[in-house]
Amino acid sequence: MMGLGTQEIILILLVVLIFFGAKKIPELAKGLGKGVSEFKKGMNDIQSELQKEESKEDDLKRRESELARREAELNKRLEEKK
DSSP: OOOOOHHHHHHHHHHHHHHHOTTTHHHHHHHHHHHHHHHHHHHHHHHHHHHHHHHHHHHHHHHHHHHHHHHHHHHHHHHHHO
């Protein structure tokens, strides 16, 4: 896949200028900028939520292993008392 060269970018900008007009381009750019900003914010929110979930899972695993250790210790004490 080839990248866009200078000529292709200039051609695209000319087509946009002809199609939308000079007055509309700043509004389109502003809307596009807001859209990209919202997309990035959404991606960051999703990443943050995933990290929170991973942290919760790690905490649960630690608690489970601690409970299993305590259970084994209690079972050992019960066996000793018998």
